[in-house]
Amino acid sequence: xxxxxxxxxxxxxxxxxxxxxxxxxxxxxxxxxxxxxxxxxxxxxxxxxxxxxxxxxxxxxxxxxxxxxxxxxxxxxxxxxxxxxxxxxxxxxxxxxxxxxxxxxxxxxxxxxxxxxxxxxxxxxxxxxxxxxxxxxxxxxxxxxxxxxxxxxxxxxxxxxxxxxxxxxxxxxxxxxxxxxxxxxxxxxxxxxxxxxxxxxxxxxxxxxxxxxxxxxxxxxxxxx
Amino acid sequence: xxxxxxxxxxxxxxxxxxxxxxxxxxxxxxxxxxxxxxxxxxxxxxxxxxxxxxxxxxxxxxxxxxxxxxxxxxxxxxxxxxxxxxxxxxxxxxxxxxxxxxxxxxxxxxxxxxxxxxxxxxxxxxxxxxxxxxxxxxxxxxxxxxxxxxxxxxxxxxxxxxxxxxxxxxxxxxxxxxxxxxxxxxxxxxxxxxxxxxxxxxxxxxxxxxxxxxxxxxxxxxxxx
DNA sequence: ATGCCGTATTTCGTATACGAAATGCGAAAC
DNA sequence: GTTTCGCATTTCGTATACGAAATACGGCAT
Numbered sequence: 001x002x003x004x005x006x007x008x009x010x011x012x013x014x015x016x017x018x019x020x021x022x023x024x025x026x027x028x029x030x031x032x033x034x035x036x037x038x039x040x041x042x043x044x045x046x047x048x049x050x051x052x053x054x055x056x057x058x059x060x061x062x063x064x065x066x067x068x069x070x071x072x073x074x075x076x077x078x079x080x081x082x083x084x085x086x087x088x089x090x091x092x093x094x095x096x097x098x099x100x101x102x103x104x105x106x107x108x109x110x111x112x113x114x115x116x117x118x119x120x121x122x123x124x125x126x127x128x129x130x131x132x133x134x135x136x137x138x139x140x141x142x143x144x145x146x147x148x149x150x151x152x153x154x155x156x157x158x159x160x161x162x163x164x165x166x167x168x169x170x171x172x173x174x175x176x177x178x179x180x181x182x183x184x185x186x187x188x189x190x191x192x193x194x195x196x197x198x199x200x201x202x203x204x205x206x207x208x209x210x211x212x213x214x215x216x217x218x219x220x221x222x223x224x225x
Numbered sequence: 226x227x228x229x230x231x232x233x234x235x236x237x238x239x240x241x242x243x244x245x246x247x248x249x250x251x252x253x254x255x256x257x258x259x260x261x262x263x264x265x266x267x268x269x270x271x272x273x274x275x276x277x278x279x280x281x282x283x284x285x286x287x288x289x290x291x292x293x294x295x296x297x298x299x300x301x302x303x304x305x306x307x308x309x310x311x312x313x314x315x316x317x318x319x320x321x322x323x324x325x326x327x328x329x330x331x332x333x334x335x336x337x338x339x340x341x342x343x344x345x346x347x348x349x350x351x352x353x354x355x356x357x358x359x360x361x362x363x364x365x366x367x368x369x370x371x372x373x374x375x376x377x378x379x380x381x382x383x384x385x386x387x388x389x390x391x392x393x394x395x396x397x398x399x400x401x402x403x404x405x406x407x408x409x410x411x412x413x414x415x416x417x418x419x420x421x422x423x424x425x426x427x428x429x430x431x432x433x434x435x436x437x438x439x440x441x442x443x444x445x446x447x448x449x450x
Numbered sequence: 451a452t453g454c455c456g457t458a459t460t461t462c463g464t465a466t467a468c469g470a471a472a473t474g475c476g477a478a479a480c
Numbered sequence: 481g482t483t484t485c486g487c488a489t490t491t492c493g494t495a496t497a498c499g500a501a502a503t504a505c506g507g508c509a510t
Contacts, residue, residue, distance in 0.1 A: 008391050009463065009464090010463075010464070011279055011463085011464090034490095034491080035491075036490085036491070036492090044463085044464080044465090044494080045274065045464060045465045045466070046466090047463085047464055047465070047466090047494095048463080048464065048465095050492075050494095051275070051276045051279055052278070054236055054276055054279075054280060055279060055280055055283055058283070058284075059283075060376070066471075067473090069472095069491075069492085078372070079372075079373075081371075082371040082372055082373040082374065083373050085318060085322065085371050085373075085374070086315065086318070086371065086373045086374050086377065088318075089314040089315055089317075089318040090311065090314055090315070092314075093310060093311070093313070093314040097310065104498075145303075146306075146307040146310050146311065147303070147304075147307055148304075148307040148308050148311045148384075149307065149310070149311050149382060152286070152311065152377050156373060159373075170228075188506065234493065234494090235493075235494070236493085236494090259461080260461075260462065261460085261461070269494080269495090270494060270495045270496070271461095271462080271495085271496090272464095272493085272494055272496090273494065273495095273497070275462075275463075275464095275494080292502075292503090294461075294462085294502095437472090
């Protein structure tokens, strides 16, 4: 008999629901968050909605506009660039820290994560590719054992998700990205922490260069990993 | 006639009040956060207290314990080490990004920040030293123009504050720390971004090595910058 | 003395109420 | 036609109420 799982609070559930709507683009930058409307739609009272919005505000997913209330925060080039600069610093650190912590079990899981991404890419499933991308990197953060890094990057990936939803599309997913993931991970498996970290850094910087923000009329671009 | 400043919500004010109590050590790790008591003490109703606690929980300043409610999160060696590892990656990035953005005005402000820290150190005022330390680094983050980095490190400094409050004392503040700050900043002023970033990285790694966690009976240690 | 049960109390998530502030709309004045 | 003002409506911060769950305590049975 297992422990009974605690029921998650309505605040947490509303938060997740709103965050998901924001990150998938269901709610666009500039959209107002009307508490009454959200409460009615989710079938809860306004209070947990109010609390959830406060949390989203603290994390900058939404922003307060004078005389306009709370709206979904804008996505701009700066945000994207800022995240990639930070990734360029933190992802190599994650790789460096994770490498000596690999075990047979986690090696298998890492290879599975890379393979899953490759499959999703070949299937042309953009949402699955993004999920696989996040899963692979999150796996590395967790393996690093550095919870500040993991928490930071988890939050950053949420911002990335919405950047991609608003700014980018996934028409041109490339095998190169997943091959690079594979190479980085195999360098880790061989114990070459420095090489792997350098390769990850190059991979992120390269991705930052390659990603194009969508022009107003909807250009297309390769994504990153 | 200026814009009237918006009144800050009670949720925000309660959040700040609690965060300060946690970071200064007024509330210790393991202390329970009783909503009724906090509400009574701050003279507000429970609802904004409940919201503020949810935000603190999301940022891991407090943690939920089964059958015990919400308590101040523990401070341990891992947390400290995690923060320093992340600092080792992000502070050099901040320096790198900030260096080409220096202006005569910000140069003067940076020098003032270093001088203020030196003064506080010489006055033996531990709290002022910590404030000056935070101010100097925060100045660099803001100057970097990368808001993800700035937000991340602001949050990390709050965790550091409470780590220091719980784990460390400030008996041995050294001139060396502030001299290094000065050297790093002057390298930036000369436009040597790479040198300055390397020096900052070395400074952080050195600090991480030098900082000792307080033994149970209250040892003493030098702090960092 | 110990364990169990019933009851009272405490705590907290969330619904609801209240009131302040912001917004919208129509009518009157110019 | 345009501007201003008064009133109605909407929105949201926060206080209060309600009810569920957890905890504490006293009494009774073994």
